[in-house]
Amino acid sequence: MAKAVLLTHLKDQDRAKEQIARHPGRFTWFVAADPSVPGAIAGLTQALKDGAIGIGEMKNHTAADAKGMRRVYDLAADHKVPVLIHFQEASPFAAEGTWNSGYRHFDQILKAHKKTTFIGHANFFWASISADVPANLEYPSGPVKLGGLTDRWLADFPNLYGDLSANSGNNALTRDPSFARAFLARHQNKLMFGSDCSCKDGRGTGSGALLPSLKGKCVGRETLARLQEFSSPDVFKKLAWSNAHRVLRLPV
Ligand SMILES: [Zn+2]
Numbered sequence: 001m002a003k004a005v006l007l008t009h010l011k012d013q014d015r016a017k018e019q020i021a022r023h024p025g026r027f028t029w030f031v032a033a034d035p036s037v038p039g040a041i042a043g044l045t046q047a048l049k050d051g052a053i054g055i056g057e058m059k060n061h062t063a064a065d066a067k068g069m070r071r072v073y074d075l076a077a078d079h080k081v082p083v084l085i086h087f088q089e090a091s092p093f094a095a096e097g098t099w100n101s102g103y104r105h106f107d108q109i110l111k112a113h114k115k116t117t118f119i120g121h122a123n124f125f126w127a128s129i130s131a132d133v134p135a136n137l138e139y140p141s142g143p144v145k146l147g148g149l150t151d152r153w154l155a156d157f158p159n160l161y162g163d164l165s166a167n168s169g170n171n172a173l174t175r176d177p178s179f180a181r182a183f184l185a186r187h188q189n190k191l192m193f194g195s196d197c198s199c200k201d202g203r204g205t206g207s208g209a210l211l212p213s214l215k216g217k218c219v220g221r222e223t224l225a226r227l228q229e230f231s232s233p234d235v236f237k238k239l240a241w242s243n244a245h246r247v248l249r250l251p252v
Contacts, residue, residue: 003028003250005194007057007084010043013050028250030054030084035068041075048079053248056084056119064100065109077115082247084163086122090136103128104149110157117247121163121194125150126172129183139171139211144179154187161247162187164227164239165194167210170219173226174211181230188235192244193227195220 003026008016010033020027031047032055033040044055055076062069064085076083087106088099103124110118123138131147134140153160163169173180184191197220199207204217214222227239245252 005030005054005248007032007196008052009033010040010047013047013052017050028053028248030056032056032058034060034062035072036060036062036066040068041071044072044075045079048075048081052081053250054081054084054119056082057086057121058083059086059099059122061097061099063102064106065102069100070109070113073109073113073116073118076117077113080249082117082119082161084119084121085125087120087125088122088138089124090138107149107153107157110153110160114159117159117161119161119163119192119247120150121165121169121196123168125162126168129172129179139167141171141175144176144183146179151183151186154190160190161243162191163194163196164191164223165196165220167208167214167219169194169196170214170223170226171211173223173230174213177230180226184227184231184235184239188231188238189243191239192247193224193240194244195223197221 006016006027006029008029008031010031013031016029029052031044031052033044035041055072073083086099087103089101127133127140128150129144129148131145154162197207197218199205199218202218202221207218209215209217209219228236231239
């Protein structure tokens with residue numbers, strides 16, 4: 001079934017439920033909250049009982065291994081739902097700060113929470129396909145140096161997946177096409193297309209494109225085109241369809 005996932009903050013859950021009811025069969029939802037806020041875990045728990053099929057995206061100014069985050073990972077395991085995390089270590093927009101920091105040590109979490117299904121995305125997760133990650137550069141360009149954390153951990157940990165959405169996912173595919181072809185083939189069961197694109201018309205209006213190569217274009221559409229270009233038809237089907245259905249437990 002072709003459904004869009006509404007990445008919903010706990011406080012907006014009524015809006016998500018309203019849209020799901022208004023457009024039958026079109027949407028499903030994830031729920032997110034800052035676990036350091038009192039009542040967040042109880043709220044997330046209730047939302048999962050109310051039909052949310054995942055937790056995320058988690059995007060808070062906390063460490064990825066903070067105590068509250070670890071409670072979220074346990075909650076996801078208990079409810080057999082994935083948790084989507086925005087990893088961002090540094091930003092040229094100083095006011096933004098970091099989000100779920102400490103990705104360099106995230107293998108400890110992957111080991112400690114084996115029953116939790118993690119989906120990584122965003123700047124630092126995707127910059128880390130390369131062994132060299134420049135400081136203060138969100139979208140590194142040029143050839144990927146083999147041995148990056150994300151590339152290794154996708155191979156080493158069965159509970160880590162990757163969401164190729166947004167400028168960061170697109171950049172990971174386009175900075176080094178020959179790497180991208182091998183990377184998609186290597187992790188063909190672990191990667192999935194997400195749009196995370198605010199484009200209103202599929203032609204780039206309001207798409208939030210940040211990369212020069214994406215200016216005036218729909219980020220989601222461009223990323224789908226690259227996935228198609230860099231993979232075989234059967235792998236493309238996994239990336240754009242079946243992996244997400246399996247991980248999100250959506251009926252096909
Ligand atoms: Zn994000």
